[in-house]
Amino acid sequence: MESGSASSGQPAAARARCSVCGAPAVARVPYARLSLCPKHFMEFVERKVRRVLERVGALRPGAKLLAAVSGGKDSAAMLQAVVRVAAPRGVRLAALHLDLGFDGYSSASRDAAVAACEKLGVPCVVVRVAEAAGLPVHELARRVRRPTCSVCGVVKRYLINAAAVEMGADYVLMGHNADDIIAYTVKEFLNQNLEAIAKLGPATESIPGLAAGRLRPLYEVYEREALLYAVVSGVPFLHDECPYRPRAPIEQRVKEFMNRLEEEHPGVKIGFIRRLEKRMDLYRSLVGDEKPGRCRVCGLPAAGEECSFCRITRRATGEPRGTLARSLIRAKLAEAGLLGGEG
Numbered sequence: 001m002e003s004g005s006a007s008s009g010q011p012a013a014a015r016a017r018c019s020v021c022g023a024p025a026v027a028r029v030p031y032a033r034l035s036l037c038p039k040h041f042m043e044f045v046e047r048k049v050r051r052v053l054e055r056v057g058a059l060r061p062g063a064k065l066l067a068a069v070s071g072g073k074d075s076a077a078m079l080q081a082v083v084r085v086a087a088p089r090g091v092r093l094a095a096l097h098l099d100l101g102f103d104g105y106s107s108a109s110r111d112a113a114v115a116a117c118e119k120l121g122v123p124c125v126v127v128r129v130a131e132a133a134g135l136p137v138h139e140l141a142r143r144v145r146r147p148t149c150s151v152c153g154v155v156k157r158y159l160i161n162a163a164a165v166e167m168g169a170d171y172v173l174m175g176h177n178a179d180d181i182i183a184y185t186v187k188e189f190l191n192q193n194l195e196a197i198a199k200l201g202p203a204t205e206s207i208p209g210l211a212a213g214r215l216r217p218l219y220e221v222y223e224r225e226a227l228l229y230a231v232v233s234g235v236p237f238l239h240d241e242c243p244y245r246p247r248a249p250i251e252q253r254v255k256e257f258m259n260r261l262e263e264e265h266p267g268v269k270i271g272f273i274r275r276l277e278k279r280m281d282l283y284r285s286l287v288g289d290e291k292p293g294r295c296r297v298c299g300l301p302a303a304g305e306e307c308s309f310c311r312i313t314r315r316a317t318g319e320p321r322g323t324l325a326r327s328l329i330r331a332k333l334a335e336a337g338l339l340g341g342e343g
Contacts, residue, residue, distance in 0.1 A: 027228055031267035038232045042084075045229045048220040049081040056203045058171055058215060061090035066169040066212070068160050069095045069116065069124070071109035075175035076116045076237035077230040078217050082173060083120045094338050095124040096163045098156055101136020108238055115236040125163065125332050129155055132325040133309070134317035138244065143316040148244040151312060158309035159325060162300060164212030166330045168340030171203065171215040178273045179223040181216070182258055183251035185276060190250075198283035200276065207291060211301050220273055223255070298322025 016025040018037035025035035029044070036044055053059045067082065069075040079095065086093055097113040100106050110126060117124035130136045133155055135143070141151040164172045176184075181200055188196040206213035218226055230237050262269050294300070295307035297320045302308075310320035333339040 026232060027225075029225075031262075031270055042229060042232060045077075045221055045225055046081050046085050049078075049217045050085045052202045052215070052217050052219050053082070053085060056171070056213075056215060059086055059089045059091060062092065063089075063171075064092045064167065064169045065094075065171050065173055065215075066160075066164045066167055067093065067095045067122070067173040068156075068175070069097050069113045070175065071097065071112035071116070071238045072175070073227050073230045073237045073239075074177055074180075074218060074223075076112070076235045077221075077226040077233070078173060078175045079116055079120060079122065080233045080235040081229065082217055083122065093122055094167065094169075094336070095122050096160060097124060097126045098159055099126060099128045099130075100138075100152065100155075101128065101130045102138065102243060105240060105243055106136075108240065112236050112238040119235060123336050123338060125329075125336050125338065127159055127163070127329060127332060129159070132159055132321065132328050133313050134319075134321055140312060140316045144312055146312075149246060152244070154308045154312060158300065158307065158322070159329065161211055162298075162322075162326050163329050163333065165209065165300070166326065166333055166340060167338050169212050170206070171213045174214055174216050175218060176216045177218040177221050177223045177226045178269055179255050179258065180251075181219065181276070182269060182272055183254040186254045187250045194283055195287045198280065198287045201280040202277060207301070210292070210294065210299075219277070220270060222269060295322060298326055300326075 016028060016035040017023065018025045018040055019034045020040040021037060023037040023039075026038050027041045028035045032044075034044070050059070057063070058065060065082070065086070067075070067079050069079055082093065095113070095117045097110055099110050114124055114126065133140060137152045137155055138148050140155065141148040144151065160172055185197055185200055188194075188200075202216050202219040204214045221229070258269055292301040292303060295302035295310055296305050297310045298307060300307055300309075300322060302310075306314070306320060307322060309325070310322040313319065313321040330339060
């Protein structure tokens with residue numbers, strides 16, 4: 001997708017006409033050979049989202065979906081698109097925001113996420129990590145002497161899954177876009193981590209009572225498309241980046257390379273992502289389908305006796321907090337009328 005500037009000072013796409021209706025275009029999509037106005041650009045993105053949701057039956061009447069919303073552009077675009085695609089189908093949609101406890105940034109992220117949900121009419125539950133885990137993310141990381149991003153990933157995955165299990169959600173909706181998936185895949189291939197690659201399809205299967213399936217509605221949506229979609233739709237989102245984001249991680253280098261390749265060979269990214277999806281069964285067969293065990297403390301997925309969340313919180317606070325976190329989440333869902341079996 002392109003929306004770059006020309007010598008006249010106007011965006012190049014703005015001087016073009018929509019390939020569908022002839023109105024002024026805001027985007028050019030080289031790999032699809034299209035120029036699109038705001039209306040038809042939004043429909044273009046939403047068709048991609050609809051295909052992903054339909055393939056796993058997530059648009060059936062009564063389906064329960066929990067969107068993980070950070071307040072950033074991707075989760076805002078994802079939420080907006082899913083609302084427009086799913087609302088007419090009788091799907092039950094709710095959102096979860098995790099306040100990580102980073103001064104300034106987290107409050108701004110929370111405000112953006114809540115504002116987006118209010119604008120779209122989606123009930124939103126906010127969970128403070130400091131309350132659920134006993135400490136904010138960066139303090140947990142400091143106490144267990146692990147990188148903040150590593151601990152953040154463990155905490156977010158646990159709390160999001162816990163909320164989905166307590167809600168009885170069919171799927172958790174994640175805001176990963178096509179560029180994210182490609183970057184993760186290349187990184188894990190370099191590490192020869194086939195187990196991780198096997199989880200990078202558009203959806204993962206649920207394990208009843210243990211883990212909700214994860215669904216990526218933006219699986220075929222480029223990062224630049226997600227940004228423009230969020231801007232054009234008017235959904236609120238935070239432009240700032242996380243203060244703990246690593247400088248020039250491998251994923252960012254892969255994205256930069258793939259963007260250069262896309263400019264020279266339009267469609268290389270969409271081709272990559274679609275071929276990856278077609279190979280998911282192969283990757284899954286290579287790593288097997290062994291199911292995780294249950295944490296002896298909280299009952300959620302664990303590779304050993306305790307899940308990573310309970311181990312980290314035990315080391316950081318002196319007690320495993322999985323059961324406490326689940327109770328907190330259950331109370332918040334009940335207050336919002338979203339607890340499993342309600343409604």
